[in-house]
Amino acid sequence: VSGKQHAIQEQRKLLPIAQGRDALIHEIRENDVTVLIGETGSGKTTQIPQYLLESGLAGKGMIAVTQPRRVAATSLANRVAEEKNTEVGKLVGYSVRFDETSSEATRIKYVTDGMLVRELLSDPILSRYSVIIVDEAHERTLRTDILMANLKAIQQKRNKPTDRKGKGPAAALSPLKIVIMSATLDAEKFSSFYNKAKILYVKGRQHPVTIYHTATSQADYVDSALRTFFQIHTDRPPGDVLIFLPGQEDIEGLSSSIQLYANRLPQATPGVLLCPLYAALPPGQQTKIFSPTPKGMRKCILATNIAETSITIPGVKYVIDTGKCKEKRYIARSVGSGFDTLLTRDITKSSAMQRAGRAGREGPGFCFRLYTEDAFKNMPLSAEPEIRRCTLTASLLQLKCLGQDLEELEFMDKPDEENILSALAALYILGALDDKKALTKNGRDMAFLPLEPYLARVVLAARELGCVREILDIVSVLSSNSKLFFDSADQRDAALEARTKFRHSSGDHFTILNVVRSFDEIAKTETNAGKKDWCHKTYLNFRCLTEAVAIRTQLKEVCERMKIDWTASCGDNEQPVLRSLVRGLVQNAAFLQPDGSYKQVMGPSIVKIHPGSVLCDKKIPAIIYDELVYTTNIYARGVSAVPRSFIAEVPVLNHRKA
Ligand code: ADP
Numbered sequence: 001v002s003g004k005q006h007a008i009q010e011q012r013k014l015l016p017i018a019q020g021r022d023a024l025i026h027e028i029r030e031n032d033v034t035v036l037i038g039e040t041g042s043g044k045t046t047q048i049p050q051y052l053l054e055s056g057l058a059g060k061g062m063i064a065v066t067q068p069r070r071v072a073a074t075s076l077a078n079r080v081a082e083e084k085n086t087e088v089g090k091l092v093g094y095s096v097r098f099d100e101t102s103s104e105a106t107r108i109k110y111v112t113d114g115m116l117v118r119e120l121l122s123d124p125i126l127s128r129y130s131v132i133i134v135d136e137a138h139e140r141t142l143r144t145d146i147l148m149a150n151l152k153a154i155q156q157k158r159n160k161p162t163d164r165k166g167k168g169p170a171a172a173l174s175p176l177k178i179v180i181m182s183a184t185l186d187a188e189k190f191s192s193f194y195n196k197a198k199i200l201y202v203k204g205r206q207h208p209v210t211i212y213h214t215a216t217s218q219a220d221y222v223d224s225a226l227r228t229f230f231q232i233h234t235d236r237p238p239g240d241v242l243i244f245l246p247g248q249e250d251i252e253g254l255s256s257s258i259q260l261y262a263n264r265l266p267q268a269t270p271g272v273l274l275c276p277l278y279a280a281l282p283p284g285q286q287t288k289i290f291s292p293t294p295k296g297m298r299k300c301i302l303a304t305n306i307a308e309t310s311i312t313i314p315g316v317k318y319v320i321d322t323g324k325c326k327e328k329r330y331i332a333r334s335v336g337s338g339f340d341t342l343l344t345r346d347i348t349k350s351s352a353m354q355r356a357g358r359a360g361r362e363g364p365g366f367c368f369r370l371y372t373e374d375a376f377k378n379m380p381l382s383a384e385p386e387i388r389r390c391t392l393t394a395s396l397l398q399l400k401c402l403g404q405d406l407e408e409l410e411f412m413d414k415p416d417e418e419n420i421l422s423a424l425a426a427l428y429i430l431g432a433l434d435d436k437k438a439l440t441k442n443g444r445d446m447a448f449l450p451l452e453p454y455l456a457r458v459v460l461a462a463r464e465l466g467c468v469r470e471i472l473d474i475v476s477v478l479s480s481n482s483k484l485f486f487d488s489a490d491q492r493d494a495a496l497e498a499r500t501k502f503r504h505s506s507g508d509h510f511t512i513l514n515v516v517r518s519f520d521e522i523a524k525t526e527t528n529a530g531k532k533d534w535c536h537k538t539y540l541n542f543r544c545l546t547e548a549v550a551i552r553t554q555l556k557e558v559c560e561r562m563k564i565d566w567t568a569s570c571g572d573n574e575q576p577v578l579r580s581l582v583r584g585l586v587q588n589a590a591f592l593q594p595d596g597s598y599k600q601v602m603g604p605s606i607v608k609i610h611p612g613s614v615l616c617d618k619k620i621p622a623i624i625y626d627e628l629v630y631t632t633n634i635y636a637r638g639v640s641a642v643p644r645s646f647i648a649e650v651p652v653l654n655h656r657k658a
């Protein structure tokens with residue numbers, strides 16, 4: 001046993017949850033459903049699956065542990081594999097969209113809640129699993145809620161087979177255990193949803209945290225965080241700093257400001273080790289967060305709310321809480337044309353307390369809230385579940401494939417009537433449902449593709465029109481977690497100049513296609529460093545392109561399974577590509593008005609073309625776009641010029657006229 005392994009095993013034994021090991025195993029063995037509440041860092045996510053496996057409770061089946069975010073799923077799988085002294089993909093694996101690392105030998109699998117919902121399509125009773133641990137249940141993501149509703153029904157089927165005489169498959173099924181885990185004290189609601197399930201509490205180790213509020217509200221939270229960080233860094237004893245920010249852009253912005261100022265500090269001041277942590281962070285960079293802070297350095301972790309409960313970082317003594325987070329919210333515009341937008345908003349009381357708690361894991365800590373005490377007092381207690389505020393289109397499609405309906409399924413909280421109607425309309429427009437709300441062949445194929453329904457529709461149209469190769473290049477970029485073009489206002493001119501050679505008169509989708517083709521060319525001869533350099537010079541996001549290439553590989557595999565010929569290309573003919581895009585994006589079509597703005601075809605909004613688009617300043621009779629950006633104006637981003645006739649030929653528009 002190596003020194004490192006020894007240290008890891010010692011650390012495991014010291015976790016708060018370790019003392020309760022046998023009692024926990026006993027309770028989980030005795031109860032079909034258990035709700036486990038424990039403070040962040042107590043060892044729930046990493047230890048419970050190992051305990052259950054060691055105790056034989058999982059039988060021959062697998063243990064699934066769900067996570068709302070992919071970074072959490074991959075990083076936890078890596079950690080637990082390390083604790084088991086093996087590499088990820090063997091005994092311990094993970095499965096997230098576009099990335100699966102598991103094998104025949106895998107017994108513990110960390111999965112995103114979305115992946116497990118997707119798995120229902122091919123295995124409606126999740127027969128491969130004997131234990132399903134729904135982790136971070138308090139986050140109440142849409143997928144978690146759908147999963148919890150399904151698990152309830154599955155457990156009834158598997159644990160209380162009506163037909164014990166061996167007729168039908170039920171009698172042969174192994175029972176299913178459900179463990180719901182949460183870091184916040186909202187156990188009652190989960191317990192009553194599962195017929196008064198047993199609630200277990202794990203006491204965490206929490207040292208006192210001194211909390212400071214600002215005297216006045218802060219106009220610029222990034223600037224305020226910058227100043228607070230340097231006050232801590234120059235005045236306070238050693239200890240790492242964790243800064244909570246709403247999203248990747250702020251993290252990158254603040255990161256470079258800190259870097260800049262840190263270089264100007266007097267020689268004697270400790271160095272700053274910057275560690276960003278957000279959903280789209282490549283796995284390789286995550287390990288930095290957990291490695292011990294080098295002597296004479298101070299680690300500064302800049303994180304989204306992923307560090308609130310999902311990932312515990314050792315060594316943190318100071319927390320800076322901007323009081324902001326990003327929230328997906330559905331923007332209803334008219335029936336059938338609502339989309340989710342990420343909005344920055346104030347956090348909830350429950351988040352604020354979780355964030356402060358991160359400072360007191362290993363000793364007394366300090367939390368600097370960049371908002372007033374009154375602001376804290378006025379925060380809502382906890383967030384609204386996603387099912388009440390997000391687009392239901394993709395989920396409704398998946399449920400339809402399972403023969404279920406949003407109206408009929410038993411949820412913890414019921415979705416909004418209007419929101420359901422809008423999802424039905426969207427699926428009807430995409431041709432996934434017929435006018436009796438029944439699933440079509442196209443709808444089933446769309447659900448099979450691991451893409452947003454509208455992009456799945458684009459791929460199916462491309463199959464008919466013979467341009468799957470081109471469409472996969474474009475759709476892979478659109479499905480990436482990050483943006484391809486860096487086009488912040490201050491570097492927009494330089495960026496547009498550097499990217500002149502990619503510009504395409506049809507618009508941004510063909511521009512993307514040109515970029516991907518050039519990147520593929522470069523990739524043939526260049527190393528990673530060479531590719532990065534090329535991206536840097538052309539103001540393109542290397543991360544987005546690498547991710548897109550990986551997504552494209554996955555999509556090709558799915559296409560092969562669906563017998564879609566991904567090699568089919570339309571050559572120089574642009575029409576099939578535009579036509580395919582229109583088929584999926586028809587809800588995002590707009591016509592030019594005399595004053596140069598555009599009016600939505602299926603909604604009431606007046607939009608302008610985003611300044612970062614190659615079609616900005618052009619007058620195009622008809623456009624389609626990827627998304628809307630709400631600032632002082634409503635901007636359409638990711639725009640292509642299309643013949644009006646392509647929009648008019650979409651069947652649903654004909655229905656509407658009739
Ligand atoms: P919980 O789920 O109760 O919040 P976890 O099981 O995630 O707790 O974490 C237990 C402990 O394991 C934490 O103290 C954390 O610091 C440590 N840990 C988790 N992941 C890693 C990792 N990748 N590297 C090092 N330590 C880790």
Ligand code: MG
Pocket residue numbers: 041044045046135309310
């Ligand atoms: Mg956890």
